Amino acid sequence: MILAATGPSAYWYTTRGTGVVALLLLTAGVLLGVLTSTRWSSPRWPRFVVSGLHRNLTLLALAFVVVHVVTTVLDGYAPIGIRDAVVPFASRYRPIWLGLGAVAFDLLLALIATSLVRGRIGLRSWKLVHWLAYAAWPVALVHAFGTGSDAKASWFGLVALGSAAAVVLEVLWRVIAAREGPGAARLVGGVAAVAVPAAIAVWAVSGPLASGWARRAGTPARLLAAPAATSTTAATANDSLPSVPFEAPLAGSFSTSAPDSGGLVTVALRVTVGGGSKGLLNMILRGVPLEGGGVQMTGSRVTYGPQANPGAYSGEIVSLEGPRLVASVQDGQGNALDLRLLLQIDPSNRTLSGSMRVT
Numbered sequence: 001m002i003l004a005a006t007g008p009s010a011y012w013y014t015t016r017g018t019g020v021v022a023l024l025l026l027t028a029g030v031l032l033g034v035l036t037s038t039r040w041s042s043p044r045w046p047r048f049v050v051s052g053l054h055r056n057l058t059l060l061a062l063a064f065v066v067v068h069v070v071t072t073v074l075d076g077y078a079p080i081g082i083r084d085a086v087v088p089f090a091s092r093y094r095p096i097w098l099g100l101g102a103v104a105f106d107l108l109l110a111l112i113a114t115s116l117v118r119g120r121i122g123l124r125s126w127k128l129v130h131w132l133a134y135a136a137w138p139v140a141l142v143h144a145f146g147t148g149s150d151a152k153a154s155w156f157g158l159v160a161l162g163s164a165a166a167v168v169l170e171v172l173w174r175v176i177a178a179r180e181g182p183g184a185a186r187l188v189g190g191v192a193a194v195a196v197p198a199a200i201a202v203w204a205v206s207g208p209l210a211s212g213w214a215r216r217a218g219t220p221a222r223l224l225a226a227p228a229a230t231s232t233t234a235a236t237a238n239d240s241l242p243s244v245p246f247e248a249p250l251a252g253s254f255s256t257s258a259p260d261s262g263g264l265v266t267v268a269l270r271v272t273v274g275g276g277s278k279g280l281l282n283m284i285l286r287g288v289p290l291e292g293g294g295v296q297m298t299g300s301r302v303t304y305g306p307q308a309n310p311g312a313y314s315g316e317i318v319s320l321e322g323p324r325l326v327a328s329v330q331d332g333q334g335n336a337l338d339l340r341l342l343l344q345i346d347p348s349n350r351t352l353s354g355s356m357r358v359t
Contacts, residue, residue, distance in 0.1 A: 011075035012298060016149050018068040020159065023140055025061035026104075027163040029054060030137045034170050038177065055115075062108045069105065075298060078219075094218040097146025100139050107136040137167065138196050145200070145208045146217060152209055164197040211334045241279060241306055244337065245359045249274040250281070253351050256295075264298065265289050273304075273356060280310035281339070281356070283327065285317065302327045304339060313337055323354070 032054035041047040069085040072078075080098065084091035086106065089099035111133035118126045141160060150156040171193035207213055242248075252271035259265050266286050273279035281304045287297040297320055304327075305312030315329035315336075325341040343354040 011071045012149075014071040015068055015075060018064045018071065019144060019148060020150070020156070022061050022064040022068055023144055023163065024159070025057055025064060026137050026140055027167060029058045029061055030134060030167055031170050032057060033134065034174050038174060058108070058111065062112060065105055065108060094147045097143055097217055100146065101143035104136040104140040104143060107133045107139070111136075138200065142200055142203075145204045151204075151213075164200070168193050168197055211330060211332065242358075245357065247355060247357045248279070250341065250343070250352070250354045250356050252281075252353075254345075255350060259289060263288065265295060267295055269352065271352070279304060279306050282310065283317065283325075285320075300327075302329055302339070304329050304337070 032050060036047070036051050036054050039047060041050065069082070072080055073082055073085070078093045080091060080093055084093070084098060085102055088102040088106070089095050090102075091098045110129055114121060114126050114129045141163070144156075145151045145160070148156070172190055175187075175190040175193070207216070250271050250273060252269060254267060254269045257266040257268075264286055265288075266284060269281075269283040269285075271281040271283070273281055281302070283302045284300060285295060285297050286299045287295040289295055297317065300317040301314070302316055303311045303314050313329035313331050315327060317325060317327045319326040323343045323345070325339075325343060327339040327341070328336065329339065330336045338359045340357045340359070341354060342356075343352050345352050
């Protein structure tokens, strides 16, 4: 039954956590790599300690990336396979942005592999691969924004900003402090250190941080909520809803599908919002059926709006514990609503009732 449903799977949380930790470890690896290239040392931090820490952090980052990849595949909500994590731009799910994650993964694998056979390939070839591996950091950052679940979260913005600032400042320090090498090369390095993060920031604001990114990024239609209304239509439709905050009674029905080939079931809720709002609320939960009844949710989509435009707002369920459900939705202009539902389920005739508070 829907009352027993729980939140997203442990795989989903592990995927998110390992992705962020891997990005932080990559940032630390880049910072130590730049420091190592200057041959910096101190009485407390001899060169071999800095170099060893750089190497170990890179290995640890690769380990977290491997767990990130495996849990993403095992989660099963998005159509992502092992091949998609290794072969860039071959995935059906957000091919460009997931493909960049594969590029970063391949660069790390190349770095580790060439380090193991460094004596056979020569110092020049190893250095070339080693410097190319630094590209894994900005590529991973773009991947995190392009397909990460937390791209719009304020805490992730602080993580990204702090990482970028640290890298930019250290590379600029390296360029200014360098006394050898052509001046033109140092100038190019300094300009690139500023231009690349700036370009990522501009792209992120107009892309992943803007509304409608999931569709433009290449998310399959079956994983998307119903299309949001255009700005004009949504504005007209939103005028029909009461001013927030408000509460309204609910009445509706639900249905549960048979398990698909992957063992997942889909629960669909069709709800009429009463009172003065006269709205329609549709929710779809997808997940793993539990032995005692209920579903362990791995994904969801929600649409809400007045009867004239039921798809004015779209989003997802962010919390589900027993009869209490919280959804976050947005309209085409980026206006957000939080829907807090308290449901009463009648399994005998598959109907539901309850109340909703909109803030």
